[in-house]
Amino acid sequence: MFLEGILASTGEFIRLYKGGWIYLDIKVLSEEHFLESMNLSMYAFQYKVPESDIPKRLETLKKHRLLGIFEGEELASKLHILSLNVKLGQQDWKMGGIAGVATYPEHRRKGHVNALMRRALEDMNQSGNIVSFLHPFQIDFYRRFGWEIISDNRKITIEKIDLKPVERQSGTIKRHTEKNHSLDIERVYEGYAAMHSAMLARDSEWWRTSIYGEQTAAVFMIRKMKRQDTCYMRLKIML
Numbered sequence: 001m002f003l004e005g006i007l008a009s010t011g012e013f014i015r016l017y018k019g020g021w022i023y024l025d026i027k028v029l030s031e032e033h034f035l036e037s038m039n040l041s042m043y044a045f046q047y048k049v050p051e052s053d054i055p056k057r058l059e060t061l062k063k064h065r066l067l068g069i070f071e072g073e074e075l076a077s078k079l080h081i082l083s084l085n086v087k088l089g090q091q092d093w094k095m096g097g098i099a100g101v102a103t104y105p106e107h108r109r110k111g112h113v114n115a116l117m118r119r120a121l122e123d124m125n126q127s128g129n130i131v132s133f134l135h136p137f138q139i140d141f142y143r144r145f146g147w148e149i150i151s152d153n154r155k156i157t158i159e160k161i162d163l164k165p166v167e168r169q170s171g172t173i174k175r176h177t178e179k180n181h182s183l184d185i186e187r188v189y190e191g192y193a194a195m196h197s198a199m200l201a202r203d204s205e206w207w208r209t210s211i212y213g214e215q216t217a218a219v220f221m222i223r224k225m226k227r228q229d230t231c232y233m234r235l236k237i238m239l
Contacts, residue, residue, distance in 0.1 A: 024110075024115045025069070026067055026069055026115060027067070027068050028065065028066065029066035029068045029075075031058075034066075035054075035058065036075040037068065037100070038061070040078060040104065044104075060209055063082070063083070064080040066080055067079055067081070067120060068116075069112050069115065076112060077103040077104075077107060077112035077116060079099070079102075081098065081124060082096070083127070084096075084133075084200060085200075086133065086200055087194065087197070092201050094128055095129060095131050095132060095200075096124035096129035096131075096133075098120060121145065133198075151198065169220075174218075174219050175216050177215075177216050178212040181208055181212070185207070186207065189202060
């Protein structure tokens, strides 16, 4: 039999497993544990952060709220809460983003992630988040905590032979990276986001740290100046 609950006075998780109580102490990770958290992410998600990029990654983690569970002196499990906003109609709603949920294999099936998710929901509620978004590895797992699908992801592959030539346009193409990011790209995105629901509100820092990476955006622009001196552009971004 498996029972679980929240200790209301502290928000820490208690689990009853096979007749014995196990106390899971959930900690808010400080900077001294950021590198441990990054190492756990690299192991769990099978990627490598170059040595030169580690300081920048650690600096980014200062903007996250990291929750973790330790087994002895080792960080066994953790997740990140990102404080963001999403656009619904003409309003920005405060959103808590869940990311980087990971556990080392020897500590799995102990209820760690269950405990972390419940604590994260409590923390986001106390912080005034109206909604929470995440990208699930398994939909059913997160559905039981209250998340639900809000969009579909369609991938369309077109063969080069099927692309037909179009008339020559009067625009220009410019390449952009995180170092020469253009605010014009943000304005076009904001105009597009205003026509849809649940679009992420992106600031310049988010574009630089979360969109570009090591990639280059090739942007095709057509500028048309209106009487109000508003700049309209048509963009095609190839990453």
